Structures are given as structure tokens and as C-alpha cells.
Amino acid sequence: MSNTTGIVGISRRALLMGAASVGAAAIAGQAAAQTALDEIISAPRRGNWDDQFDAQVSRVASAVLSNTPMLDANNLFNMQQAIAQYQMIVANGGWPMVQPAAALRIGANDPVIPALRQRLMISGDLGREAGMSTAFDSYVEGAIKRFQARHGLPEDGVLGEFTVKALNVSADVRLNQLNTNLVRLQSMSGDLGRRYVVVNIPAAYIEAVENNRVVLRNTAVVGRIDRQSPVLNSKIYQVILNPYWTAPRSIIQKDIMPLMRKDPTYLTRNAIRLFDGNGNEVAPETVDWNAEKAPNLMFRQDPGKINAMSSTKIDFHNEHAVYMHDTPQQGLFNKLMRFESSGCVRVQNVRDLVTWLLKETPGWSRQEIERVIASRVNNPVKLAEEVPVYFTYITAWSARDNIVQFRDDIYQKDGDAQLALQTNIGVEPIVGSLEEDLLPQ
Template identity: 35%
Template sequence: FRDYLMKLLAAQKQYDWDHQPIALSATSLRKGDSADAIKAIKERLYVYGDYAANDTTPYYDTAFEAAVKRFQKRYGLTPDGVIGKTMLSELNDSIGKRIKQIRINMERVRWMPKIEDSVYILVNIPEYRLHIFEHKKLVKDIRVIVGTTANSTVIFSGRLKYIVFSPYWNVPSSIVQKELLPAMQRDPNYLARNSMEVYGGTASLPMIRQKPGGSNSLGLVKFLFPNNYNIYLHDTPNRGLFNATNRSFSHGCIRVGEPAWLAQYLLRNNTAWDSTSIHNAMHQTQEKWVTLQATIPVFIGYFTAWVDQDGKLNFRKDIYGHDKKMEAKLFYR
């Protein structure tokens, strides 16, 4: 972080981009195009380290396309090499904003609990990714879906202890009140059509759960790290949502893109489990709880800037507005 911060502080003194926004004369730019805007974009990608050549020609060639894709990947954009409105918006953000973003996230790193376990899981909310580390080395990246702005995923840490195959979904009372009761009034067969049942509560506020199966909102497996927020990792039947670039769709829990792989990884040292037994357990009519032989720390974090395993500086959108709140405390006291 510190090296990148020093580079951007130096660039801020040299370049006055705040008053020179780049505009496109076309809807987008791609390889083979020529435009005056390409000269300015090349300069910025050179300063940011994505473009090796200090080239200010207006031509979009193969080397420039590779630089564009590197930039897009670092910012969580689709790395298709096409320069459009979204990429241009990131390029037009001031160097000063990026400097503040780095400083804010350096502060967040200071707040992280000390990691003493050899294996741990980190979910980075703005990145929409779950990372598994062993001995500080990245083992696997998995796409996740996090809470919406209105139902934001909580930042905290816990220890993953249980895997529940073919789970029931015990619908939170808030969802019962806001969504299910109105739906039941409109359609008396709503519960049956959605494989749901009442298992307690009162007539005015029933306790409702969804039965195990392919249509269950938790999918075929969930991963529990007991906490006060009722947040956990789980599968989902809506697989297509993982293809979205921005994946804040849930009520607060974290949907996992590769749940079967995660289950097999967590049970890798348990000889009673393999890919076949896991698949079978995920397709039962009754839920099955498995206690891990050793708990694994899970950190739910919120980093909009970080240096990855390849030494590249990444940035993401402040999807919950946490950066703005920290900025007010750090820079405007």
C-alpha cells in the first residue's frame, strides 16, 4: 500500500487531471479505433502502471488493449478491452480521491483482528469475492452475492463450525411480515407452491420455513459460523446472478458461487466425505448437520482498495457508503 501511496502523491503534484476530464466522441472505443481521447487515456494508464509505454499517439493497438484490460481487472470491470462510460468514469476520478481511498483502507487493515490460524476465509464485500488462504497464500477465489444497500451485509468475524446439507430455510420474521404475509393474502396456495410450511408462531406472525430441495432459497447447503447477526454463507438456486458484475442482491447473507467445492474443501481431511457423499447429502429431503473437526476463521471485510497476491493495486466502488463516513472522520475533523 505505502509504495502505491507514494507514487500517487508524486503523480498528484505532476498532473492536473481534476480539471481535465476525458470525454468520448463515440459511445465506446476498442482495438483498431483512433481518437484524441486515447492520448489522454494512455497517459493515465501509464501513470497508473497499466501501460508500459509513455505513448501519446491516438491509436488503439494490441499493446494498449492489454493495458486497458489490466486496468479493467484492477477496478472490477469486465476485462473486455472496450472503453465505455463505466471505465471512463473510473479514469476521471481524481488522483486525490484514490489517495484518500488508499488511506481509508490502510486504516481498515489496522482494524483487522490478528490472524493466527494457518487457514482462513476472507469475504470482501465490495469485491463480491470470497478468498481462502492457507499459510498466507491464496488457495481459491469464489464469487459471492452480498446484501443490497438496504440490507447491507455486516462487517464482522466468526469461526465456521457447521455445514448443513439440504437445509431448511427458516424465514426471518421481517421477511415474513414484509413479503410472505402479503403474498399469502393474495394467494392462499402461496406456501404450498413455494415448498413452504408453518411450523409455529401465531396467526398474525407465523413461523415459516422452506423445505429442503432445489427451489430452497438457501440452495442445497449452508455454512454456519454462529453470530448475533444471523449471517451465514449459503448456496442459491439463482445461479445466473453470479454472472453480474455488481452482485449486491441478498437480504444480508452471503451466497456462494461454488458451494460444493467449498464443502469438499472444508471436509478435505474427513475421510467420511468425498465428492459423491457430498453430492448425495445435498440432495436429501431432510437436512443433515456436519460439525467441522476444527473451526475456521471467517472475516467479513469491506475493502475498496487493496494490493492483491500479484502485487497489483485494486479499487472497488463504495457500495454501502462506508468510505464516505470514514473520510469525514479521517480528513475533516
């Protein structure tokens, strides 16, 4: 799957010539043939970091985003250009490793910075005019922010652990990643619909697309590696305001049973009630929580602020019984590693997405949505027209010319272990979590 040859459907020679003609100056700096590197290295040294300030450099990360949908068919050409560019980088020896002794930021002076500059020049994040020096100046900070934006990292301009790991993924591995994802994008290049939603699992974000333009982007929390969010195509048919949450059997067995052994008040504190097959409520104290198997009962949480889905659930048909929803734990969206659910997808600013989904359903203005949510009364709303939804696994794409985005291969599907950067960091697993949000314990 990660083979670097035979995947691109057009002539390599044509691609190389096209890439060269479109961006000859950029490629000369990015591909960095040895003569070009010599020229860069011998450029006049600058003085202190603060006499190189360029306001445009500090804003360069904002240019990474695009209103073009990730799955737009035109992006296939951008990907093919990127593959040609990375082939040239690999052919010219790739880029150097960067091994700082500690995190570096603007104002630092360190012997590793010339290698960092060279690395960023080759990938096109740093212009040649920045020259070579040991100073971590505004040029380097702007280039680091651009690199971080392209790799889904916090744009703090600091050379920290995750940024270093992403920098040190070799060019040939990135080339393989591009080829792997070109195949995935080609499989999604048909007519996706006038309005549709894309969940990119490794990027942990959501695009709402209308008339071939991204109208909303929402940060997401997706499934962790042992409870993965599935790749699927479906249609959103319903939004539930103030939903009940019904615990899946697997969650009852794996999570709720052990929690009830430790704390018999857990269900009551979390407004979770038990019902038998006839709809009769069952008292928790009548259940043997030490039994090997969970009781054959429905575990249902009432609507409210502590509900696992909080204000909203977004339903679509699928065999995996997953859905999208709100969460009472909004702080999760601020985390770098947003792979913490049991397969469903938590949506930041979900009410914006719901307003967009229901805008063609009569009677459901933003004001009415907010009014119903405030009532705390369960209210399912059928969409007037179902909206396609696509759960995808895309770890590399290019929605703008010469701007390539990479993401962590969190589920290790790209064929190279070093691409699962966050998995390799040694992150502690979440303990005692329920589907879908972590309820108070």
C-alpha cells in the same frame, strides 16, 4: 477518515525513496511529471491499430491476481508503497479526465484516445512504449483489461460506462481511499489462523486461505445497500447439506405478507410450510394475510432445488443471524453488481468451498458430499475444527508489488460520494426478494 496525511506509520521520505529505488522506471511513467508527459506525448506516432499487436499485452490482466491473501500482513508494505506512488501522482497534477462520446473498443480511432493513453500510463496500466496516437490498438486494449481487472470490472477491453467512471475518479480521491483502507488492513494484520475464510463485501468475492496462500476464490452475492452484509469476525462451525430455510421475521413482514396478498398460492408453490409454537403445521388459508402484522408462525421451506439456500448453508456464530449459502439462481454470479441479498452471502461453486471446509472432518469426501446432496435429506455436519471467517469491507488493497486493486464503495463508507460508482448509476432496486435468494413469484 479519508485524511491523506498522518496515517502511514513509516517515514514518508523513506517510503518515497524506497518506491523510487524499487521501481524508478515505472514511477517515472506512472507519476508522470510534466517533463515525462512531454516526452510521452512527443513519442513517434504509430500507424494502424493492427500493426501494434503484442501478445503479452493482451494477457496483462492475468498478472493482476495473486495467491497472496488480501489480508496478508506483508500487504501493508505494498499499500504503503502504493500510497507513496499515488502521492507522487497527485503532486504532479494527477491524471486527465477521459470523456468519450460513445463506448470505444479495439479498432476505433478517436481524438479522446491520447488522453486515455496518458491516463493509463500515469496509473501504470500502459507502458510508455505504446506511444501516443488516436488509435485504440492492442496496447490500449491490454491496458484497459488490466485496469478493469484492478477495479473488479469485466475484462472485455471496452471503454464502456463503468470503466469510464472508474477512470475518472481523481488521483487524490484514490489516494484518500488507499489511506482509509490502510487503516482497515492494519486492524486485520494479526494472526488470522492456519485456515480461514475472508468475505470482502465491496469486492463481492470470497478467499479460502490455508498456510498463508489463497487456495480458493469464489464469486459472491452480498447485501444490497438497504440490507447490508455486516463486518464481523466469527468461526464456521457447521455445514448443512440440504438445509431448511426459515424466513426471518423481517422478511415475513416486508416480503411474504405482500406476496401472499397478491398470490395466495405463493407459499405452496415454493414449498414453504407454516408451523406454530408447538410444531403443528398451519394451513396458509387460515391466516389473515391482510393483517397489519405478520402471524406469529415459523415459515420454513423444505429442502430442494427451489430452496432459497439450494444445496448448502454454512453456519457461523454472529448476532446478525447471517450465513453463507448456495443459491438456485446461479445467473446472479454473472452480474457486475452483485449486491442483491438481504445481508447473507451467496457463494458460487459453494461445493468447492464446502469440500475444503470439511476436508479435515473424517468421512466427508467430495463424493460423500455429493451423495448426501443428491438425497435431498437435511443433514447438518459439524466441522472437526472450526474455521475462522472474516467479513471485511476493503475497497483498496495491494497483494502484489505496484498492483493496486480498487473496488466500488457500495455502502458509501469511504467518505467520498464519487467512489460509490454503481450506486450512482441509477440501478433499479430488486422488488419482492426473499432472504436470501429471489424465489419464484
